Amino acid sequence: MALNLDDIRGLFEAHGQLAYSGEPVTQLEHALQSGALAESEGAAEELVAAAFLHDLGHLLNRQGETPTARGIDDLHQYFALPFLRPVLPEAVLEPIRLHVDAKRCLCAIDAAYFGKLSVDSVRSLELQGGIFTDDEAQVFLKKPFAEDALRLRRWDDLAKEANRATPDLDHYLNLVSRVMERHAAM
Ligand SMILES: [Fe+2]
Ligand SMILES: [Fe+2]
Structure with a gap:
């Protein structure tokens, strides 16, 4: 039950809109x-x-429109991992797994961060367990790939701009393909 590159392309082509x-x-x-x-940095x-x-x-x-408004936490940070684990390294999987907890952590350690979250992100934050305590944040920060997860989270929060020009789907599928090939060769 691994996703290959064509499966990933198919998911974006079928449901990316x-x-x-x-x-x-x-x-x-x-x-x-x-x-x-991420590339620009x-x-x-x-x-x-x-x-x-x-x-x-x-x-x-797929949970339909704005599941957080219906009180649903879809746990999407975990959902793809079993399908990606056979083909991608921890350096890809762990930042994905941690990107929700990274938000909970940033709210605890960066006073300005919470104020910059979108309405939906604030709503989902509560469903996802809320802001970390200081102790929880320290535990998070010691995890492998925590720093990468925090970086990913900040890009995630910014990647919500209408009509921003980017490279296309093929560009990123080619990049994922290179990462898969390197991982398979290890
Ligand atoms: Fe997410
Ligand atoms: Fe996201």
């Missing part, structure tokens, strides 16, 4: 913008791949 809940971008635009922001290809794929769980487990 879904709205990104409560934001003025589609799922595909959100993925492309996240990847582009010179992130390693593994982290760019994580940024591009971080919400793949939404495409695999």
Whole structure:
């Protein structure tokens, strides 16, 4: 039950036009913008791949419009991992897995961060367990790939801009393909 590159392409082609809940971008635009922001900061290809794929769980487990408004936490940060684990390294999987907890952590350690969250992000924050305590934040920060997850999270929050120009789907699928090939060769 691994997803190959064609499966990932198929998911974006079939469902990429879904709205990104409560934001003025589609799922595909959100993925492309996240990847582009990671690249613009010179992130390693593994982290760019994580940024591009971080919400793949939404495409695999579709919950309709704005599930947070119905009190649903879709746990999308975990949903794609079993399908990606056979083909991608921890450097991709862990930032994806941690990108929701990264928000809970940033709210605890960065006083300005909470104020910049979108309405839907604030609503989902409560469903996802709320702001970390200081102790919880310290535990999070010691996890492998925590720093990458925090970077991904900040790109995630910015990747919600209508009509921003980005590289296309093929650009990021090619990048994911390189990451997969390197991982398979290890
Ligand atoms: Fe997400
Ligand atoms: Fe996202």
